[in-house]
Amino acid sequence: MNFFFVLNGKALKNISLILIAAFFTAWFLSIENLAQIPVFSTKDGPKAVYRGEKDLALTFNIGWGDEKAEPILDTLKKENVKSATFFLAGSWAERHPDIVSRIVKDGFEIGILGYDYVDYQDLEDVKISKDISKAQEVFKKLNVKDIKLLRAPTGQFDQRTLKIAERYGYTVVHWSVDSKDWTNPGVEAIVQNVKGVNKGDIVLLHASDSAKQTAKALPLILRDIRAKGLKLVSASEMIANGNVQSKEIN
Structure with a gap:
């Protein structure tokens, strides 16, 4: 017992x-x-998001030009793409209010690409702030609300940029896959540059006039993405839907 x-x-x-x-x-x-929505102000300072945990985000930079943005939007509509993020330079946006309005109407997210095409690493803090503030005013006048994301105009930035962006309430979003479409290497080369995408990737594409082959490459890129069963989301949705990865910036 x-x-x-x-x-x-x-x-x-x-x-x-x-x-x-x-x-x-x-x-x-x-x-x-x-903690699904990450806190970017850590004890080590703010960080730049460059990829997420799941899904896939297509991002398009537009800094200048009059011809390529609308064909990209036409292609996205034809391909029934509902989610993408457009990082727009303020100087371009104020010259193309109708296209900005269409981007919003089509349901796509807008992020800020500064005002001018300048390298933030070469600027003093006050000039970085001025560039961001000037872009911010443009989007306010265009009635574009709830912008949460910022991308450095040339893609080059340092810890100062992250801290200034944070003061304005923006998260800096970089990318994990570069299509290199702005170099116009050929449609097939652009497709190959993006072919290795996987869940969590943030893809860099362009809808400026310098990217002459993107509209033709886009349907093939989307075909490969769908073949992998990846869901397209905006950059903000990717950040909100799971843990994100960030890089330490000096």
């Missing part, structure tokens, strides 16, 4: 350990779920 109770004591101890482990597992998972 005593032997019987010893066995039950061990069993109860094992069950207790299992329950404790289950409790802490559930606790860690709940904490992780509460």
Whole structure:
């Protein structure tokens, strides 16, 4: 009889350990779920997001030009793409209010690409702030609301840029896959540059006039993305839907 109770004591101890482990597992998972929207102001300073955990984000930079943006929008509509993010230079946006309006109407997200095409690493802090502020005013006048994202105009930035962007309430979004479409290497080369995409990637494309082959490459890129079963989301949706990866910037 005593032997019987010893066995039950061990069993109860094992069950207790299992329950404790289950409790802490559930606790860690709940904490992780509460932190789905990442905090970019860490003790080490703000960071630039360059990829996510799942889904796929197509991002298009537009800094100048009059001809290529609308064909890109036409292609996205024809391909029934509902989510993408357009990073627009303020100087371009104020000259093309109708296209900006169409981007919003088509349901795409808008992020800021500064005002002028300048390298933020070469600018003093006050000039970076002025460039961002000038772009911000343009989008306010165009009634584009709730802009949360910023991309450095040339893609080059440092810790100063991240801190200034944070003060304006923006998250800096970089990319993990570069199509190199602005170099016009040929449609097939652009497709190949994007072919290795996987869940969590943020893809850099352009809809400026310098990118002459993007509209033709886009249907082939979308075909490959769909073949992999990847869901297209905006950059903000990717950030909100899961953990993101960020890079330390000096």
